[in-house]
Amino acid sequence: MKRSAFVFCLFALAASFFLLSDSFVFSQESNRANQLEGLSSYVEKKMEEWKIPGMAIGVIQNDSVIFLEGFGFRDIDKKLPVTPQTLFGIASISKTFTAATIGILYDEGKLGWNTPIIDYVPDFRLYDEYATFHATVRDLLSHRTGLSPFSDLMVYVWPYERDEIYRRLRYLKPSSSFRGWYQYSNVSFVVAGTIVDKLSGGSWEDFVEKRIFKPLGMTHSNFDLQIKNVEDFSYPYKYENGQYVKLPFRHRPAGNPSGGINSSASEMINWLKLHLKKGQFDNRQIISPTSIDMIKNPCIYNFYSEEKWWPPMMSSALGWDFQFYSGYHLLTKGGIINGFGCFISFMPQEKIGIVILGNNGVALELTHYLTYYIYDQLLNLNEFSWDKLIEDETPKYKVSSEKSSKEQQAKSEKMSYPREKYTGSYEHKAYGKAAVYVENGEMQLNFNTNFVWPLEYCFQNVFKTVYDGATIRFEFKQDTAGNVTSLEIQIEGTDFSVVFEKSNSK
Template sequence: MARLDQAPARRLRSAAALGLVGALAVAGCSGLDNTAALRAAPTPTSELSSAPPAQPPPSLTRDKVDAAVDQLDEVVQDAMRRTGVPGVAVGVVHDDEVLYLKGFGERKAGAEGKVGADTVFQLASVSKPVASTVVAAEVGGKTVGWDDPVVKYSPGFTLKDPWVTDHVTLADLFSHRSGLPDHAGDLLEDLGYDRSYILEHLRYEPLAPFRASYAYTNFGLTEAAVAVARAADTSWEKLSEDKLYGPLGMDSTSSTFADYEKAENKAVAHVKQGDTWKAAYVRDAEAQSPAGGASSTVRDMAKWLRLQLGNGKFDGKQVVDGEALAETHLPHIVSQPPPAPAGRTGFYGLGWNVSYDDQGRLKLGHSGAFELGAATNVTLLPSENLGIVVLTNGSPVGVPESISSTFLDTAQTGGPTVDWLAFLGPLLQQSAEGERSETDYAKPPKDATPAKEDDAYTGTYANDYYGPMTVSVEGDELIMQLGPKKQRFRLTHYDGDTFSYSTTGENAVGLSGVTFTVDAEGRAEKVRVENLDANKLGTFTRQ
């Protein structure tokens, strides 16, 4: 959830924006606290995290929770009516009982097939607290420790700073405090690179102060999870099945994209085009499976909620060590500072957003989103033994967060304290609009300088991080090719030696710039791709 970007060109939607939304909706205001860098010696999680305040006795009676559950149908239908999101599924757990499992709407807009409790959805970033549960099982089994250096299990893992490489731990990567920049590696995934390539190339990313700065990184967390699987001599996907999905009977849950794809009863991704929601894209998040590639149903997720609220127990059996699981619920880094003197600080734990309310009660939550068509949320009040999970098959507009927040408000106060959908939806839209280039490449200047001849730009360009780029002429168009599959992008002249292209994938931001640096002989020697240059890695050099 709580993720705010430090670089204007970096993507916010699907992560940082949802972080802010989740913090406001579920965990109170949260943010980033720039404490001094801890560079002198490794700091174990036991020193960085502290036990939460003693939890008050439960204050929510079953009658209050039941009253909120009774209103859930109306809450969900209202959110769907106001946004048009095609499908929603909701599960509620209280006192180790599943009180509500229900689906609404369509698995695919305009096609047969209704959403139900057994419809498989992509979890997006709700995969993260699921992943930390799997790791907690291995920590409890003494296979690994949260404070173990990643290089202990992944000897080839390298970051830009050798000291950080040697000291960064599993907990550092699961709490986004490694110093890796926001969403490091995500643009490589958009270009079609696989997990191994992306993890190997994190070494080029610039680092912020270690353990003193928070930045949300899907592939940092993925590296930690893969290291744990390596320690257990298996794959992440198999480890998740063996340690969590199998023992809980989460028979429709998987960490492989292929399992989601072959599920007959699945909700497909939708994006809004004009006034209509369409199943236009397929989001394959296999490369970042631990961070965003799991899929599940609300029936299965309700079992996981019971495990979380039961301190690792499920149906009377201790499936995950309680102490190892409790560590995931503790604050490990400040993720968002209070916006005002009386505001609340937001924290990130190990795969969880962590906060405390006015009564000192622990609140846990996480949102997930694919701009290509999924939005999810899970929220827990452990002291009340209460949890809710909301899965949707539409790109993020605030629906899962507003449903969760309205339900919790209703359980505690008898009704919502604010129109959460009206409050949260515009925040997401505002953040999304803020990610686009400041230059309107659709409107070249009237006095634009003509481009040079095509052969000034054509050729092959090298980049250690993104790999090679080729620029060629096809017909009367310049074509840029990037990535292992040689994705093709048409270059449209804007002004002088600057062109534009339409970005694609999960991190698309509309039109972005491509600027060639031409030498004295009129031949391009370098080219900078604006959308790829947020971390100053987007310049390619002619070979």
């Protein structure tokens, strides 16, 4: 009898412990949710100041959603509201999915993280012979192949399919040594996607849909122009000359592995859950803990800042960026593409994840600030006033926009030579052909039938255009007789350039 009483008391004590534990966890999560009280009104205020039509925010802690809300409009004309289910273009956050597809292939024994790509994809070629025989998927996914950021124009300007970009990779001269320096590259993720195409026996898109979207319940997430296949989607916008302007959706399916996924805050919450539970979702192992750990590990230093409010150093992991924020281990990834700006992050030890999506490109900057602001609220940090920084940065954005508008209206100085001097066909072995011609009295540069850049005269033989917020400089080179022989294209403020030879040069 005494033994039975003892066992009963022991069982009751254990049950009480578990009930108290659950109660403590619930209380802790409830307290964290309370710490975000007032966030909604704060976000709405900042959206108005930054001129962002719509946003969606999701926050999880210990596998529980503690904040999930849509703000503003996904369609300004029809006054349709943003909901947690609204699809946005998530741009470069797509790279985190490509890293995961490589991890799944590793789990299946189809490739090795540190095995040269050429060992399992024999037709893989880079410009440099040493890099060709030593490059691994980790090199591709951490931006350390030496590929120039300029090569990204091959993804978003030229009309090549993914396999053609992969084939032309061998003609892309690197702008830094192999593994010598971090250089952001969309092309490297397109190549990683091509490897998934080759090893999976299907397409990267099919692989993501079957192996990630479906098991994670991301039933509405999709790719490229498929965003309009669902009812609840957002249009991309920019704010210009005092009004919102609806932008066209970017259509470059070849670049899907680097920036072509569309998703919502509610479905991206599941993506965060997968990473916080080491590759597991709903008690099913989608990707191994080994691969998740490999994806999170830093590979190469990529950023240094002396600003007291910014992490002093960041490194590139695989598809993610690695940093320490106030002593906490933090993985982040931002994205910007034609009127969409977004940011996702998680703290593995604290089991906190945050996703913020916006339908204006400048939202990328604000989503960064809001993310750290939310972490500070949840972790009771008060080392820095994000509120003050957000307020300080807002006027800079407005001044920048006004200055850009004025620059576009400025008249060019008189040209030194007739426009016809520069017209003709130009060619580069990797990028292909480009045509310069005069239309309605204006210089035009045509890379393909769907993409034309207007050339604004600057001085002597130099022209410029603005693309995706970047100023691109064009300089026509001459021989001693004054004949144009080539066209050098350079992204202003960088050392990255490429030279197209004129086809009819003597």
